[in-house]
Amino acid sequence: MGKLHEECGVFGIYGGENTNVVSATYYALYALQHRGQESAGIAVNKDGVIYSYKDTGLVNEVFTNETLGKLQNGQMAIGHVRYTTRDGKHRSNAQPMVLNHIKGSLAIAHNGSVTNAYELREQMELGGAIFHTNSDTEVIAYAITKARLHKSSIEDAILEAMKTIKGAFSDVVMSPQKLIGVRDPYGFRPLCIGRLDNGGWVIASETCALDSVNATFVRDVEPGEVVVIDKNGLRSLKSDIQVDKKGLCVFEFIYFARPDSVVDGTSVHEARKRAGAYLAKAHPVDADVVIGVPDSGLDAAVGYAEESGIPYGIGFLKNKYIGRTFIQPTQEERENLVRIKLNAIKKTVCGKRVVMIDDSIVRGTTCARIVRILREAGAKEVHMRVSSPPFLFPCYFGTDIDSKDKLIANNHTVEEIRQIIGVDSLGYLPKENVVQLAKETHLDFCTGCFTGEYPAETPEEFNKQSKYTKPIEKGGN
Amino acid sequence: MGKLHEECGVFGIYGGENTNVVSATYYALYALQHRGQESAGIAVNKDGVIYSYKDTGLVNEVFTNETLGKLQNGQMAIGHVRYTTRDGKHRSNAQPMVLNHIKGSLAIAHNGSVTNAYELREQMELGGAIFHTNSDTEVIAYAITKARLHKSSIEDAILEAMKTIKGAFSDVVMSPQKLIGVRDPYGFRPLCIGRLDNGGWVIASETCALDSVNATFVRDVEPGEVVVIDKNGLRSLKSDIQVDKKGLCVFEFIYFARPDSVVDGTSVHEARKRAGAYLAKAHPVDADVVIGVPDSGLDAAVGYAEESGIPYGIGFLKNKYIGRTFIQPTQEERENLVRIKLNAIKKTVCGKRVVMIDDSIVRGTTCARIVRILREAGAKEVHMRVSSPPFLFPCYFGTDIDSKDKLIANNHTVEEIRQIIGVDSLGYLPKENVVQLAKETHLDFCTGCFTGEYPAETPEEFNKQSKYTKPIEKGGN
């Protein structure tokens, strides 16, 4: 299917006195950049009129002094960063989406994945709708504005639309007068609320965005909740849709969210340290030093070291200047690339038995090269520990993992993988430990990518063979 | 009103064997660049799927090797260039517009101005429509796709939509299988058909675009006609809407179209030479040399010289390197700018009585500076002749003339203007000569900007005070 995945970061701000909502959103998007590097955008609401700028690229590529200067400050703003997917970069898919309907303007920034998007779109087109993009967001926008025709407020329209939209969505919506946060009934993706000193409000995918604008964490948006912020303050509405169990994505703790964020009550850094500790219990080894692969393996390495009593060491230097424009002249030089990005610190590993922690093994190639660098630096033994179980199943709720047939764990046993990457021992986080990582969180989890069991219907259950086998293409960058 | 004017150039190609429709469209847009410098775009149809790229800027700014390389060749393509307006540059207003509806994809490139766009848009929004832009094109797209719900073909849907769309439109439309040209019943804007040697077809705003791709001129699209090109060749359909008289914009001959184009039977160059000849008859003068202000006054100058018997001379050198990025450091240096763009050739004018021809006087400032340059170069007398009557009335059908209160002719008599620009005599083309310029053309003309009489309803007759006093803003470049 040509569908675009929607893992993203969203942010909304309802300013207090003297808040510069544009620059606050700009800063917050930097804090959320890890959630999406394909495109970035800001929509600002000045006296009920919505202005926006968005494009493909990182926040610092999209927003220059020139482009940021075009956005005058206003009373509210929302922002969005979007994940790079296999389907490439399409400017028209950048968000926030801004549109006009009979009741005025509307801006939406969406994080998630609508599982019945094709079905909904077909119904809408039969009613005469036209679509400019092939993103879920436009489908959500239509559902909301359609409901708005006979509902007396935008928030009621959203509650109405939620009855038809299936899947994952943790979105911010901006109308001429209101900033609204909405989270699907399963709560797949995080969404939290913060408060500014001057009385303003903030909604964001992660708490690290709150910190970036100096907002105080208030609480998470609950699954199935619609929070409405306007001049009267914040009100909460609840969808009456009932679900058997919630489904917060456990992958947020393992990989996606930033370590300094707290997601639905649990510190992401702490969850990763715990993963390291569980690994130490499940796969102990006699060794001299524990190192993490930067940056994703560092937190778990500290946890493994503490639990095992083996000293923690800094095993690698990561080159911070390697960016998007790094040039790879020839195929044969590929091998060398990992070496340029990551160099071993010989003094730490030379002559040592090393435990090396990373958060995942996707295809195995990079991993094998890193192990070779350690060996060339003199490591006597290399014991790899992975702070997640093997990915074995696709995600339908907003995480774009590599295609199934390329995932090494789908085609090889653990022993085979051990040989391929060339380590002395290999251990994954046991599946049963996964939900224990976020023990402060009082929601159920979706662990579908590890178990194949999903809390909600998957798209297969909605999609017949439809006309959307080839998407409309709106051109490149 | 915040409405964007829509004077533009459109192009469509249905390739024959081995036609590179993308590069043909790229070349044709260069030929049409004079019709619009704000934005450029190409949509290509490859096996029924439409890919596009568009952005603000000139053709050579929008299409680089990188961006053009993203558009694979296909069987059909349409292209668009858009006029710079007071409302600034908005990427989201770039065309062609590409969208998806229940019957598949559709691309539209529009030239003209829909006079009841706001009324139509309001009706559509009441039916649940949402709008991403504030351009006429999206309104036309909705009207067509809505009609398509109950019409069995795209061409029938277009004929149906024509019943509701008022004003000027000479558009190209591309569906998965067809290339379609459509011209409003008044025929405000030109549109012509050409044929490639290999059997392919071309539709364009002007014949100069046909020449650029080496196509042979076949005929003009008639007012009220819909021409459909598909694998079976070209078919013609006629709208059954009756209008009292046609209304081809006479301004196309005077100013807008390229001199090497032939519009509805009349050579634009010849029409301008004729304007010069009529000027010579209406405003004769005893002089030594006739010069034209480059480039717009050159054709008429040749006509004036021939009719009057006064020698034609080259009076100015125009600097061809002054581009968009020319920097004007200070206000006081404004005076100097005309001098850098245009220098007098002293040998031609020094000690001479000079007849200077230009196609119009808008605000008078630039004109006064040019006259001063001639005087400093030693011209003994300067007699200005203008190859059009004074603009006194607004255009509602697709030409964006300066606002009424800034037009010098609205606030001053001819004698006052003569004094302001500092010439010895001043003569405008008599109003009665205007329709004689294009004597080979068998259509009626719209001369509204000179006479205030329009062949069709103006927007004032449609627009009540609506909510669209402030447009939605979708951000800058």
Place this chain on the structure above:
Amino acid sequence: MGKLHEECGVFGIYGGENTNVVSATYYALYALQHRGQESAGIAVNKDGVIYSYKDTGLVNEVFTNETLGKLQNGQMAIGHVRYTTRDGKHRSNAQPMVLNHIKGSLAIAHNGSVTNAYELREQMELGGAIFHTNSDTEVIAYAITKARLHKSSIEDAILEAMKTIKGAFSDVVMSPQKLIGVRDPYGFRPLCIGRLDNGGWVIASETCALDSVNATFVRDVEPGEVVVIDKNGLRSLKSDIQVDKKGLCVFEFIYFARPDSVVDGTSVHEARKRAGAYLAKAHPVDADVVIGVPDSGLDAAVGYAEESGIPYGIGFLKNKYIGRTFIQPTQEERENLVRIKLNAIKKTVCGKRVVMIDDSIVRGTTCARIVRILREAGAKEVHMRVSSPPFLFPCYFGTDIDSKDKLIANNHTVEEIRQIIGVDSLGYLPKENVVQLAKETHLDFCTGCFTGEYPAETPEEFNKQSKYTKPIEKGGN
């Protein structure tokens, strides 16, 4: 030989009260852009310290608001534009050259070609000199600064250096306190002096640069003259080098200089009109219309028309939007390129016997394509007239003509060329008329490229087989 040719434009300004010397130089470089499109640069002298900015590219590419903003205003400035040569673009060859020597800073902008550059450079290197570029300018700079060691002023050092520097140079030099213009004893390249209303002084390659900054023409710098401008005004020094006859390049009138310039007393436009008139006398033909190939053939076409009595017509529309970034996707589309740049105005040529004037035929390919366009537009006969004699010999004094073996006139008779380009008749300007074109000029001329006879020694007489068979390369753009 890898030597870079040096045809360029130079400009210098010694400001009067409140002159912005930086922006004046910026404007003047636009006026001189036709003399060089490879690189541009400005050096400004503020209180004796010289700041500069230069790069490869057109003036509008090199100088943006950002880069121009880096140059604070000062009391004097010099500027330079450089010709594109076969040797490609090298940033390190951009001028003005700014350097430091024992007496302070020095900036030089050079137009010409030093015929004994290699010999001089070798001598200098034997004395310990090092060179950063392979341009003549650095050799001149060394010669001047070396002489300055034992001469008491920069102007005396220049006079001394002139004794050793052979060939063509019309340069501006800026020291901490002085602006200096210098022209070689033969006067190969033009150089003129202008005055600002506020008392400032200007030196430029052509008078069109004077016009661009609103300066009044004072006089030309004479061959062998050094003019020194400082706080005491302008002083003139004369080199005591005697030459048998002067050698102003006649090509300046035929091709290189801008029509609105007056070079050593003769209007360039007038010289070209005269070339047309001589052509009419030498190669008369019975025809209906005379047209020029834009822009280079227009002046001569007017002259031919006047002399012959055949009406002047506008035969072509030149597309003004085709710039550097125009993309030529495939080889086969080459043919089409001329068609996009230049379109025939059918009404002018259809069914007519056409005289077509251009200033030269270099390889013949483009010419043949233009003729084909005229024929396709319906021209009954095409008679080509060329407003210069055939180029048969190389230029050693600063003009970079195509290599000898590619020049069509070197390999074919006039009759053969006529057939190749497909015209009914072909006539070149007779060699004997060349020096009559500039009859107001009281200098002798160099007509070496037409006759093979040069007024001064050619490089062959200086250069033994030296080590400079391969130049040092300082990298690309």
Place this chain on the structure above:
Amino acid sequence: MGKLHEECGVFGIYGGENTNVVSATYYALYALQHRGQESAGIAVNKDGVIYSYKDTGLVNEVFTNETLGKLQNGQMAIGHVRYTTRDGKHRSNAQPMVLNHIKGSLAIAHNGSVTNAYELREQMELGGAIFHTNSDTEVIAYAITKARLHKSSIEDAILEAMKTIKGAFSDVVMSPQKLIGVRDPYGFRPLCIGRLDNGGWVIASETCALDSVNATFVRDVEPGEVVVIDKNGLRSLKSDIQVDKKGLCVFEFIYFARPDSVVDGTSVHEARKRAGAYLAKAHPVDADVVIGVPDSGLDAAVGYAEESGIPYGIGFLKNKYIGRTFIQPTQEERENLVRIKLNAIKKTVCGKRVVMIDDSIVRGTTCARIVRILREAGAKEVHMRVSSPPFLFPCYFGTDIDSKDKLIANNHTVEEIRQIIGVDSLGYLPKENVVQLAKETHLDFCTGCFTGEYPAETPEEFNKQSKYTKPIEKGGN
């Protein structure tokens, strides 16, 4: 003084069979990027001719596919990255410097600072030399080429030139046939030799550049040594200049070199861990967790944790997307910037007594903000430990520290600084521990910035008040 400081990274490669010396240099410059972010350049030697490309900017800004593509592969190459200094960015100061002298081409990449540069330059100018830049490198180039006039080889010329050049230089030089590394007699800056598997040789400022091209470390270049690599392999020459004691810059271990490098025998990472251990001994404290300020404080934090027994923790998340183009809209938002670059991980520090390690305190402002972030995240106590002694004296040998009067340690006691940055206790590395950090290194050290005692003459001893009070300025970027 306007002199530019010269702290930089240099690299040279003499390729073996099939080595791509251009891409190897490109990769090596990435590894050395931390030594200089102002400019980057590569000079490649192809069959004795030297081609180069260089510009201001980071390696990934200077070298794009387009610019790198201009450099054909050759047999040898040298590269350079340059430090950002107070004097701004000047393209003409980018290196390698490539020039031509009587014996052919020469390229130089320089790291260090010539203390008698002005004196030497004045002498050279008195002999007729001209200078294009105001960098030390041009002075060194002149000294070498001047010596080459009467010496029979480039290496002998270098040994001769070393007799006059005072100060710090660890340079690579490339002649048509040879790659040469040279280190001043004091050995201020590091320089090492590596070998490729295919027999090629590499010279670099740090071993991390050797690792990046997969070269094996051979040995360091010794103080006063000249190593010559050509087709006969590597030869060593020794300067006969005697110095009392060597002077390797101890700051390389503390701050400048990359942790994964080994400088003159000592692992930089290990030296920093030792600094942490010495700190733990000198300034013990009762605390719950030890954290490092990323990235400069991490190594020492591990050392402090190990020595003290207090657990190591990850206290901060550093935003890796904040780049050069980050926009700081208003002054008041400055405060917020540190917060966006660095966020506390609450779980690590909340309710804890925290030891925070960084490598230096320069002005104190940033440090105070970081401490505030820790306190807001709930840290109960913050004890800062600095892994270097206070900087109290200027460096004359190639390190550009902030100006003396802005360094907080010059104006405040330790107790005052403690109050300013708001910590509960503050401890610096004792001066006496500094030379113990690199105990495997058998050279003497320069600790001038901490002690004010320098191993060699400082510029004050050379420079009388000379004309170089204002440098020549060659323009900006």
